[in-house]
Amino acid sequence: MDLQQITLDWRLIAFIIFCVITLIQLVYYWGIFSKLAFYRQKPREQSQQHPVSVVICARDEAANLARNLPGVLFQKYPSTHEVLVVNHNSQDDTRYLLEEFKKTFKLLEIVNLEHEAKGIPGKKYPLSMGIREANHEILLLTDADCVPASENWLYIMQDAYSPGIEVVLGYGAYQKRPGLLNKLIRFETFHTAMQYLSFALAKLPYMGVGRNLSYKRQLFLENKGFSSINHLPGGDDDLFIHKVANKNNTSIVIDPEAFTISEPxxxxxxxxxxxxxxxxxxxxxxxxxxxxxxxxxxxQFLFYPALILSALYFDWKLSLGVFGLRFLSQGFLSYKCMQRLNEKDLWPWWWLLDIWMFIYYCIFAPALWKKPRQTWV
Structure with a gap:
């Protein structure tokens, strides 16, 4: 085999690798993400109203609570419910603010924690205390810096429960503002949600986000709460759901009225x-x-480098043809998913944001190995 033949083989291999990468991406988009793109919530024959405990953990969150807590307290939900706020050793005016809210809203319950839990970093300790103090079986979790998108958030989230369902995954969006950073934050949030919601619809649930998440109190107690992950600063939402969710007990809600909105x-x-x-x-x-x-x-990370190598060293026409398959599929399914999650304004930028994901992975991949900070705020 002469040098020219070896060079040709190398170029062909580069093209084949690019084709394999593209095929894998297409399998994810059409095999998994399409489930969210074409998802339709089945209409219920009759609605239901379970007793619900909304649990919020707060640490030095007076400003956020003043802005967002009324949105939780003013929910249109005639059935039994409570809003339980765990004040975890706040040094600001959180305690006094909550006491003022309590004078007006009798459904507000306050749990004041004045000590740290030794060896339990993050917010798992205050969240555990809140769950143990909750009076109702269905728990609806959100954060102090989140506000429900509508007065029907509580009703819609709890209505997703049916026989056998113990976990309900919601979407926690971010406020829409001008500027590049806002688009990057919202696209990353959308991209993450597209994955965990689609995987859940594919009967492979693996995480949820604490900004908008519901599960049953008994499920929490049966699994000994966060005991297996108490040593980690994070994981009170994704790792716990990773442990307890399965193909039979998990549902999702993507009604825009049931989203929560956070400050980016x-x-x-x-x-x-x-x-x-x-x-x-x-x-x-x-x-x-x-x-x-x-x-x-x-x-996803290797797609664009492989495209460039294949186009430069093999055949740019064939390479662009393969690229076009992914481009059209991704553009179409991204649009449908963005429709579902009310992020349609991002779609004109999706191809640039997709290229950005290469840089994104370079920035955040080291976080998989670095030791995380021990705080939860």
Whole structure:
């Protein structure tokens, strides 16, 4: 075999690798993400109204509670419910603010914790205390910096329960504001939700987000709460759901009225620190999900470098043809998923944001190995 033949083989191999990467991406988009793209909530023959305990943990969150708590307290829900706020050793005016709210809203319950839990970093300790103090079986969790998108949030989330369902996954969106950072934050949030909601619809639930999440109190107690992950700063939402959710007990809600809305970070550094903290739990997923999520991320990361190599060194026309298959599929299914999650304004930018994901992985991949910070705020 001469040098020219070896060179040709190398170029062909580069094209074949690009084709394999593209095929894997298409399998994820058409095999998994299409489930969210075409999802339709089945109409119920009759609605239901379970007793619900809304649980919110707060630490030095007076400003956020003043702004967002009324949205939780003013829910249109005539059945039995309570809003339980756990004030975890706040040094600001959180305690006094909650006492003022309590004078007007009798459904508000306050749990004041004045001590740290030794050896339990993060917010798992206050959340555990809130759940143990809750009076109702169905728990609906959100954060102090979140506000429900409508007065029907509580009703719609609890209505997703049916016989056998113990976990309900919701969507926690971010406020829409002008600027590049806002688009990057919202696209990353959408991209993450597209994955965990689609996997749940594919009977492979693996995580939820604490900004909008519901599960049954008995499920929490039967699994000994967060005892298996108490040593980790994070994981009170994704790792717990990873442990208890299965193909039979999990449902999703993507009604825009049942979203929660959070204030996005205003500085790149703050967002980088937040995301680094969130991604530090990924290495604790089961081997199956590390493989499934890792394969998707790796092929997404390698897609554009493989495209460039294939186009430059093999045949640019064939390479662009393969690229076009993914481009059209991804554009169409991204649009449908963005429709479902009320993020349609991002669609004109989706192809640039997809290229951004290469840089994103370079920035945040080290978080999988770095030791996370021990705080939860």
């Amino acid at each position: 970070k205003l500085k790149f550094g703050d967002w980088f620190r937040q995301k680094g903290r969130h991604y530090s739990t990924g290495k604790y997923y089961s081997g199956k999900f590390q493989f499934l999520l890792g394969l998707y991320s790796i092929t």
